[in-house]
Amino acid sequence: MFFELPVISVAIWLPIIFGILVLATGDDKNAPLARILAMVGAVLGFLVTIPLYTGFVRDTSDMQFVEMHAWISRFNIHYHLGVDGISVLFILLTSFFTPIVVLAGWKVIEKRVAQYMASFLIMSGIMIGVFSSLDAVLFYVFWEAMLIPMFLIIGVWGGANRVYAAVKFFLYTLLGSLLMLVALIYLYNKTGGSFEILDFHLVAIPMTAQILIFIAFFTAFAVKVPMFPVHTWLPDAHVEAPTGGSVILAAIMLKVGAYGFLRFSIPIVPDASHRLAGVMIALSLIAVVYIGLVALTQTDMKKLVAYSSISHMGFVTLGLFIFNEYGMEGALLQMISHGFVSGALFLCIGVLYDRMHSRNIADYGGVVKTMPVFAAFFMLFAMANVGLPGTSGFVGEFMVILGTVKSNFWYAFAAASTLIFGAAYTLWMYKRVIFGAVANAHVAELTDLTLREKVIFTVLAFTVLGMGLYPLPLSEILHVSVNDLLVHAARSKLP
């Protein structure tokens, strides 16, 4: 009975409808109602995605839970949704984080509560749409629509330099998207009038065109990941975004870029992907090593975690473009893990920021004396960020390094340096913030976690540890789809 419901459509539209309802509660007089409504929407939104996991058939790479309706017949565009082993995990990640973000902004956001909560709910629906679209135009619509709420989230509720960050974020991402649009239209004409992503996977394309398409996709996806030369919007956006915004950015938005590489670049233009893999690997390694060093010098906690995210995402793109099973599966696990870990770290910083209104490392010291429970949670997430065995961070990094060794030892050598840099910047920050003598009177007055915060962190801690100790439930879902993708990637599509 339950499976006859269009599960994905419900997962997309339920949060959006709740978002509109929350908006309708109007101004801040009704803020409590807005909060409760948002929470109900977010939790329901999570619950409806559970059948995607339980009902998922693990031994096929075909699309599942498929929905298909005609949408714009003039261009043969369909409302076509479906998930495979790759996208289903991202959908779960998205719906999982929505209640957490709502909860994280429960007390902190006091102005324009309804608009804030609504933005996140709508955002959540749109992102699920991105991960489940099988029609290129539908994908593009969701992809671009994502920009509008995020632009407002950063610009309205952000910090001092929020406007600059919001505009930078918007224009950077729009540049890439528009070039992608041209590539999609080109492919539409190439396939003889189909916008089905799966049809794009089959069409033969000459090398020059493949390379141009790859570049167009690259500008779109690399900006979102973000990869090395186009990463500069991320620290700005993160620093200025409210905690919830940072969490969504780090945990989900960055994955959208890597997902794009998986769904578009690699299977649609495999020959160009192989040809340009060297460049991609080089950029990834620069991100891993150079950005790791940059992170070391940060004085702002949020900036530090933002740079750490770029460095970790470098691992992901590295894993994708070495084209073997370990690399790709590791990259996917790394993405999921990074979602949880970086989300948790931003929440930790949010907890401190709410109390002290400072993100400066120098303003802290000896927090463990006043917030012992918090210090313990923070420790766990910091260790996961470093990639300590037993936490989720380890599995992905290990697999990517393993995969890289197979293709080239020196790549692996450079990539493995992150284990040192990562440990250095994360633990050094942790030491300066948490340990030492109590730095000032403000730190001495800190209060430990509230029940609401404890709930959030407990859930995240269990997930991080669970994934680290027993990753099988995730990898068994990925496995078949990843293998299929690799088969696609290995098949030349030159005419």
Added chain:
Amino acid sequence: MDSMTNFMPAAPEIFLLVMTCVILITDSLLKNSSRMVTYMLVQLTLMICALITVGTHVNGVTYIFHGMFVDDLMSDVLKLLTYLAVSMMLVYSRLYLTVRGLFSGEFMALTLFATLGMMVMISANNFLTLYLGLELLSLSLYAMVALQRDSAAATEAAMKYFILGALASGLLLYGMSMLYGATGSLGLEAVSHAIQSGHANKTLVVFGLVFVVSGLAFKLGAVPFHMWVPDVYHGAPTAMTMLIGSAPKLATFAFVARILVEGLQPLVQHWSGMLVILAIGSMALGNITAIAQTNLKRMFAYSTIAHMGFLLLGFISGSIEGYGSSMFYAVVYALMSLGAFGMIMLLSRAGFEADTLDDFKGLNQRSPWLAFMMLLLMFSMAGVPPTVGFYAKFSVLNAIVQSGYVWLAVVAVLFSLIGAFYYLRIVKLMYFDAPETHTKIVFEPDTTLLISVNSLGVLLLGLLPGALMSVCAVSVRQSLLLH
């Protein structure tokens, strides 16, 4: 079917003309306080025109008056949209003009004459009819811009508009006369046949074409013939700017389509080359210059230039799909432009024009609903889904990629990225900045309802664009005969 006795296809035009005369006489008998009667009469006239247009629709293409006038699906669709745009413009501008003392019988009569001009342009099938419609529209607009006699800016704008407009008409006529000399005919079909057959003097034809294209570019406001646009948009009272910026774009689309496609399709390689330059110039100059504007009406003027560049792209593709996408673009643009100018008028009060960027600061705090409506309009103009502006750009881009102009598509999206910046700035001002004034916004029920319908329409058409797209595609396909 071509006969001198069949008047039915021109019934809407005839009815409108009669009603305009009736309204002129009635209005002169009315007191100033009962101007609403005229207003209601005008709205009623437009509504009946719509009914007549629907009622007299026949399948296929009908020529009357010895091929001077054509009635087809495209003309009917465009006419219906023109009535709608004009009627919306009247609703938006009623209060705005009343407090400025411009809500007069002349205004409404001129509006109807301009509408008649547009209808003639849409249905013309002969160089002379085309010119007749264009001049009727233009002369009415010149007078409307000058209607605010005590405003120096408006007078200056009217003067510029008139002189440059007259020059453009001259160019157009000169081009037409050359084509007439080369082909011996003024009928679009005959001109097309004559060129196709190769009997016409090629040099003369192409020479004439250059003048015709220049004249068209003038009317569209494409670079380098755009000089009048910013001054006129800025100087004219906002209601007139709205009229200039909305419905005439539909008529101009028809005008360009009739001349270039129906009349001069055999010269497609020649004119599409010229249009490439016009389009790139318009998109570049329009988008880049708009960034520097602090006045909203001026900014929209430059944005219009850029949008017209985009509209031309559809013609460049030289395919029937391309012309359909251009028509879709024109319709969507008219809708967005109505909303944007409507918002300016909604926020304006007696003696105060809300036409600078600063007037939009903090609108979200003064009225979240209006801010959201404006947000939709701005994202639509920038071409961000899920608004209809995206599909307008999408279908045009698709058409040019199909014709092999991938590089042109890349150029177009790069310029629309630049364009996104200044639309985004308005959203930024509305949402991120603190308001400069806390004057209460006066909500008139009719305009508030209309702006909501208008902006939500932009969103709704963005979610379900298929129907309108198909209407445009089908009407172009059925109407523009490629001889």
